[in-house]
Amino acid sequence: MRWRGVEPSAGTTRREVLRAAAAAALLAATGGCSTASPPPSPVPGAPSAPPTTTPAPDPAGTEVAHAGTGRPELALTFHGAGEVDLARRVLTLLHERGAAVTVLAVGTWLADSPDAARIVTGLGHEIGNHTWSHGDVDGLGEAAARVEIERCRDVIAAATGGPGAFFRPSQAQHATPLLRRLAADAGYPVTLSYDVDSRDFTDPGPAAVAARVRTAGPGSVVSMHLGHPGTLAALPAVLDDLDARGLRAVTATRLLAPA
Numbered sequence: 599m600r601w602r603g604v605e606p607s608a609g610t611t612r613r614e615v616l617r618a619a620a621a622a623a624l625l626a627a628t629g630g631c632s633t634a635s636p637p638p639s640p641v642p643g644a645p646s647a648p649p650t651t652t653p654a655p656d657p658a659g660t661e662v663a664h665a666g667t668g669r670p671e672l673a674l675t676f677h678g679a680g681e682v683d684l685a686r687r688v689l690t691l692l693h694e695r696g697a698a699v700t701v702l703a704v705g706t707w708l709a710d711s712p713d714a715a716r717i718v719t720g721l722g723h724e725i726g727n728h729t730w731s732h733g734d735v736d737g738l739g740e741a742a743a744r745v746e747i748e749r750c751r752d753v754i755a756a757a758t759g760g761p762g763a764f765f766r767p768s769q770a771q772h773a774t775p776l777l778r779r780l781a782a783d784a785g786y787p788v789t790l791s792y793d794v795d796s797r798d799f800t801d802p803g804p805a806a807v808a809a810r811v812r813t814a815g816p817g818s819v820v821s822m823h824l825g826h827p828g829t830l831a832a833l834p835a836v837l838d839d840l841d842a843r844g845l846r847a848v849t850a851t852r853l854l855a856p857a
Contacts, residue, residue, distance in 0.1 A: 659787065661773055662789070672847060673819045674811075676824045677823045679728075692721075692847070698724070700724050701726070705730035725763065727786060729767065730753075732768040733769070735777065743776065743777060747777075771795070797810055
């Protein structure tokens, strides 16, 4: 398979191509450049620069649930499944209000709805991997879990030309060490968790959803869902609250990028 910006050479394995594609996407998203000038030499006695919040690549995989940049930003992340027209309405409203979000898409949703990935990216949002079938991936053995991650990755790649920005396990807030390693092997060095759960999938009503999201602050990663009408109904209040508090909804890639 050949993805945009990645030319496989003789002897290159498919896994190496996948990792190269993921690295290229992360560099593009954070403004990285291989021809950048080296940093200036430190001044004696000057304080050292603060560490960035973007995790360093780790062959075992890294999980992130919150960003510590201090910028007035947070990430609204959506589990991608459900009726495509409802998803379009949610993503359009967000776009019209100047919010960019991350959609962790279920592979079967993308396979059954050929327009879904294009809707997500066409409205300025980013897409990631939420397993192929949204089962209890923690309860699977290594081989079956690998298939869940890689099969979703492949359908994202077929639709967008790359593996997507992040992996998030299904039916779990946090990934096990095994899942983080498998995700890293599949081209996702960062597994995206969250620190605020809107619980919108329980359909508690728009006011309850908005109240939960109000607990999010700078650096938060919020879990939401595309396939619930109550989520759409809650979004105006959610976005009004963010505006009132001076917070901007950005993609997870932007949230985790260094200043």
